[in-house]
Amino acid sequence: MLRGIEVETDIGHVLVYGAGSQFFETFDLSDISLPYEQVFQVAWDSGGIAVGAHAGRPRIGALEHVDERDVPLTGVAVLETLNGGSNDFENARAHELAESKKIREVGGSDSHFVSTLGACMTRFNKQIKTVDELVECLRDSNSEFTPLKLEETLPGANIPDSRPTSQELVPHTSGQGELGGDELEYDRDVVGKEIFGGRLEVTQDAIAKYCEAIEETNPIFVNSEYAETGPYGGIVAPPGILQTAQVASPPDPNVKFGTTQFMAGSRQEYHLPIRPGDVLDAYVQVKEVYEKTGRSGRMVFIVRETRWANQFGENVASLQTSMVIRQIQQ
Amino acid sequence: MTNDYQRYFEEIEIGEEYIQTQQPTRENVLEFLGTWSDPGDEVRGRFSDQAAAARDGLQKPIVPGNMSASMITKLVTDWAGPLGRIVSLDISFRRPVQHEDILKCVALVTERDDDLVEAGGPALVGLDVSFENEQGEKPVQGTATVELPRHDATD
CATH class of the missing domain: 3.20.20.140 (Metal-dependent hydrolases)
Known part of the structure; x- marks a missing residue:
């Protein structure tokens, strides 16, 4: 290499x-x-x-x-x-x-x-x-x-x-965006400050709803009889269920740029199974703000992290979401 | 119907592909958003409403990024089987996934960490994961690390 x-x-x-x-x-x-x-x-x-x-x-x-x-x-x-x-x-x-x-x-x-x-x-x-x-x-x-x-x-x-x-060949251009030249303005003080973002009580009902939404068939998530003989002694939640949780936002870095934002990426780390009855606390923070250029011109990325801890104080999972802010030409 | 097929570390070969088809509908999206409670119109926005989608320059309502992430998670847990475990997942969104898109979901084995197993560590496998839509575009791509059971550890 x-x-x-x-x-x-x-x-x-x-x-x-x-x-x-x-x-x-x-x-x-x-x-x-x-x-x-x-x-x-x-x-x-x-x-x-x-x-x-x-x-x-x-x-x-x-x-x-x-x-x-x-x-x-x-x-x-x-x-x-x-x-x-x-x-x-x-x-x-x-x-x-x-x-x-x-x-x-x-x-x-x-x-x-x-x-x-x-x-x-x-x-x-x-x-x-x-x-x-x-x-x-x-x-x-x-x-x-x-x-x-x-x-x-x-x-x-x-x-x-x-x-x-x-x-x-068929032309392909995005035609969106502009390449700004000014230094990015945002509140740098909020980066890295973790706050409590809310509590989630994991229920059988929520697990079932989630499994239905994504048409889950893995028996460890949907079949109690099967799951009781498995490594966790019962049903556990699919790890993706944490994607659906609504938590408070971390302090806003107030980025002075852009007209619209979309999810650009997701990094997830799973440490422990999530069981019905678990009470999970979310701790949220802005991990990073940075800019790049892409096909659509200047883009600003805000990376937010949610750390989930269970009722025993153990870290269950960590989810990072990267949002991209862009300037859409009207 | 459940899928209890189990994959074991010893059977994994680099280059093998697992393919499934997923087609997220508007109903799936609304169910997803309502997992814990009614999310309200503000959250549903461009994920269910044509006018709200158009305001963001979209042709039609899109699947939320976190739902695409969940669908990739499902792809990986389906591949791994009930005894497998996702250790980490890293994905990027290249373009929107729209309602009713027929997605070819692919998990490709790229790494098998035999050295770690020999050293007494967990049996980890690396995957490339992606969605491909009917236009041949890959709106979501990424990598996953999965821990699989071993025959010699479970016999």
Whole structure:
């Protein structure tokens, strides 16, 4: 495994490999709008290489910034033009950009999950086993590498001389959002302050209602006779039941941004079974507030955590919910 | 009808897939929201009402994120069987799940921690989990860690 980092710049996301300490001393990596020209230059000067990631993706790829602001892409030697998270239209436009600017191209799966690893990749003309070898190859203007898709690596498959152009593909743009430039305003004092959020008495009735709603069939949750012979000596609640509990909100960080919010993610940890008759206390807090850029422009994430403790003071579960706030264009 | 099929750690192979279909209806959503008490119109909003959904730029009412999380939880507990236990679940929502969406729900084994078992620890298995809608989009994706029973520990 070769390690790199992904940073956010004023032309979208940028992958950096093999950069030396100078790079990390120069930039605050939590900044979501680093000056791209400087990022590419310092990465190079410190012995590494920067690569424009998912170049065809709205906002977070270089293409839109070139189209809208005529960014010259000074110092950009390599762009990722075949990205596993981008659609064919976005990849086609990225390839056309690289071709027009005479920038060399790589592919990458952009995998956030094991099962999508290798969807897109780069074929090098020699073996690459270390980050140093990768950097050396990407920096060498005489080296050869080609982006390709997983299916193009199958026996007998060929890498096509040309892929469909953006004209031949169905356009896909979100058209939503805007990239704000101001520093995010919110109440930083409330982050990490845990308060009591309410009490939940777990009943057979609530378990039955929940099981009906999600059409549960696992006998440990729905069949008393079966469950009595099981490891818990009776029915337990499906872990997901805590998703339905209404608890008080933790102190509001009053984020000054956005027009609408949606649930972006959920992290759940389960420590102990939940039984009918349990009395669970919820302790809530805002864990983190941070911002990112995505297809729809600037996004602010608020991560809230609910820690559930039972009547014996034991932690039963911990649920983190990440809400994303976005600016919807009217 | 109940499903009491039990999976054991020793039988798990990396790469094996478990697939089921779920189709959340408006009735399922209202039942879910009413698990503990009547949630009221403010909470139901875009999860049941067309006009409220349209105000948020949605084509039709959507399944609450926490219900999608519950459905993924069910996928994992169904896969694991009655003696299995979810240790953790980490999911992200890429796009809305709409009422009546027919969802192909997939759990794919990506990791089997034999080293931990050999060291006397729990029998943990890693899964990639996802929903795929009829348009081929994956509105919900994530990973789960599950503890499974072992034959040699239960014989």
